[in-house]
Amino acid sequence: MIDTIAEKYRIYHVVTESRENTLKEWSVTARGILRIYLNFFYWLFHRPFKIIQIVEQFMRCLIEGFVTIIIGSVVMGMFIAWLGGYFGSLYGSINLIGPTATFGIIHEFTILLVGMLYACRVGTAFTVEIGSMAMSGQLDAQRMMAVEPIQLIVIPRVVGSVLSILLLLGISNGISLISTTLFLNLWFQVAPSTILDNAFTFLKSGTVTQSFVRIALIGFFISLNACAAGFYFNGGAIELGKATTKSIVINFIYVLIIMLITQILLTLTGFFTDAL
Amino acid sequence: MIRISNVHKSFETNKVLDNISLDIEDADTFVIVGKSGIGKSVLLKCITRLIDADTGIIYIDDEDITAASRNDLLRIRWKIGMVLQEGALFDSMNVFENVAFPLIYHKLAPMNEIRKKVFRFLDLVEMSEFVHSFPAELSGGMKRKVSLARAMIMEPKYLLYDEPTSGLDPESAGIVESLILKLKQELKITSLIVTHDIDLAKYVGEKIALLENGTITTIMTKETAFLPTSVIYKHFISNRERVHKNNENQF
Numbered sequence: 001m002i003d004t005i006a007e008k009y010r011i012y013h014v015v016t017e018s019r020e021n022t023l024k025e026w027s028v029t030a031r032g033i034l035r036i037y038l039n040f041f042y043w044l045f046h047r048p049f050k051i052i053q054i055v056e057q058f059m060r061c062l063i064e065g066f067v068t069i070i071i072g073s074v075v076m077g078m079f080i081a082w083l084g085g086y087f088g089s090l091y092g093s094i095n096l097i098g099p100t101a102t103f104g105i106i107h108e109f110t111i112l113l114v115g116m117l118y119a120c121r122v123g124t125a126f127t128v129e130i131g132s133m134a135m136s137g138q139l140d141a142q143r144m145m146a147v148e149p150i151q152l153i154v155i156p157r158v159v160g161s162v163l164s165i166l167l168l169l170g171i172s173n174g175i176s177l178i179s180t181t182l183f184l185n186l187w188f189q190v191a192p193s194t195i196l197d198n199a200f201t202f203l204k205s206g207t208v209t210q211s212f213v214r215i216a217l218i219g220f221f222i223s224l225n226a227c228a229a230g231f232y233f234n235g236g237a238i239e240l241g242k243a244t245t246k247s248i249v250i251n252f253i254y255v256l257i258i259m260l261i262t263q264i265l266l267t268l269t270g271f272f273t274d275a276l
Numbered sequence: 277m278i279r280i281s282n283v284h285k286s287f288e289t290n291k292v293l294d295n296i297s298l299d300i301e302d303a304d305t306f307v308i309v310g311k312s313g314i315g316k317s318v319l320l321k322c323i324t325r326l327i328d329a330d331t332g333i334i335y336i337d338d339e340d341i342t343a344a345s346r347n348d349l350l351r352i353r354w355k356i357g358m359v360l361q362e363g364a365l366f367d368s369m370n371v372f373e374n375v376a377f378p379l380i381y382h383k384l385a386p387m388n389e390i391r392k393k394v395f396r397f398l399d400l401v402e403m404s405e406f407v408h409s410f411p412a413e414l415s416g417g418m419k420r421k422v423s424l425a426r427a428m429i430m431e432p433k434y435l436l437y438d439e440p441t442s443g444l445d446p447e448s449a450g451i452v453e454s455l456i457l458k459l460k461q462e463l464k465i466t467s468l469i470v471t472h473d474i475d476l477a478k479y480v481g482e483k484i485a486l487l488e489n490g491t492i493t494t495i496m497t498k499e500t501a502f503l504p505t506s507v508i509y510k511h512f513i514s515n516r517e518r519v520h521k522n523n524e525n526q527f
Contacts, residue, residue, distance in 0.1 A: 141365075
């Protein structure tokens with residue numbers, strides 16, 4: 001219970017100060033993100049463009065994201081199997097599980113799953129790594145060697161991310177389908193042939209293409225945001241922790257917004273209905 | 277020559293540099309001393325334009341770095357080597373890769389020449405035997421030495437040191453001090469050192485400036501800076517003695 005005016009005043013002051021600090025921090029982050037978008041495209045077309053660094057980052061993102069995405073895909077397959085098996089049995093529509101599960105997995109579920117897990121696993125790694133480079137003066141050291149850190153650090157990570165997330169999406173699609181098939185068989189005794197024989201009925205090539213375009217967009221933005229959170233942060237360990245949290249929060253929101261906008265565009269352009 | 281003219285820098289309401297003007301002649305070893313947190317590192321970062329000064333002009337060999345385009349800035353920075361606080365070595369690279377990095381990145385020489393050059397500078401700082409070690413395996417003093425070799429590898433005209441001995445034990449600090457002097461004598465480089473280590477200033481400095489309240493209040497030669505009557509002496513040594521005495525009385 002707040003029983004003195006002084007105590008009430010102190011709490012009011014702390015809350016106001018904390019609100020102002022939070023607003024200030026978020027405005028710095030927003031400016032950082034905007035700056036990195038501009039700098040990224042400026043330096044993308046300047047030499048030197050080191051392919052080897054892009055390959056290194058591609059391999060690194062693939063390896064870092066692989067296990068997380070495999071586990072996520074297996075669990076998601078189990079989830080779809082349970083839901084599809086239970087309601088399919090309840091309403092006698094078990095024969096439709098194959099095509100609907102496949103369509104759902106490729107059109108939406110794995111994009112969301114891979115985007116979120118990638119933001120957690122690879123995005124945060126970028127933020128912490130680049131943030132600790134900034135903290136220990138390594139970015140300044142690069143600038144002093146006439147090396148632009150955006151070229152050396154950011155561009156290879158972003159390009160590597162876009163390429164690796166495409167592959168991870170393909171892997172996730174495959175694992176999710178296998179997992180759904182196996183667990184439908186295990187839990188509801190649905191024969192794999194029932195699922196696989198007509199699994200691709202609802203799929204058109206456009207469905208697959210749009211899923212890869214959407215994940216490439218997600219990969220681009222989440223890796224660039226994660227780099228920005230590390231690149232433009234100031235301070236010590238506490239601030240780096242805050243920057244990492246911001247990186248995840250911003251990227252989750254970005255994934256949802258990109259999913260929403262691309263979905264609206266796909267529907268408005270008739271792509272979604274065509275795919276069906 | 278580095279010419280700093282009327283440089284101001286503030287962070288929000290905190291005025292850090294207030295009308296700094298300074299000339300650093302070629303082949304000089306210029307030391308700026310001042311308390312911790314007074315803005316010494318900010319001044320170095322303004323000189324190299326790692327951060328932008330609010331107002332003022334900084335010339336590096338008659339080129340205004342404050343107005344340089346992105347490409348010109350990269351070119352001007354070729355002339356400047358910098359030893360940052362704690363060394364700022366790249367964690368993912370070993371000692372050889374750290375020192376060779378600028379040469380490899382800019383493809384300045386074939387690999388066998390780069391190897392020779394790296395070993396020449398690592399020999400100079402007595403770190404050749406640690407060529408395969410990673411920064412995490414090195415002591416603070418060793419990191420500074422490697423950082424010094426990396427700053428030297430581009431053969432810069434100017435070498436800037438940001439607190440090169442801070443946090444080092446007396447022996448390691450002594451080694452770094454000797455190295456700065458050795459490099460100066462062997463390579464005739466213009467050096468600018470910012471430090472609060474008065475022993476370092478005394479050992480390597482030819483001109484010593486005092487940074488106080490955001491501005492340069494005194495510039496003295498080595499001969500006059502450490503006389504008991506000098507402002508710098510009073511600021512650092514007698515102030516320290518006064519604090520000791522006050523504390524002794526309190527205890």
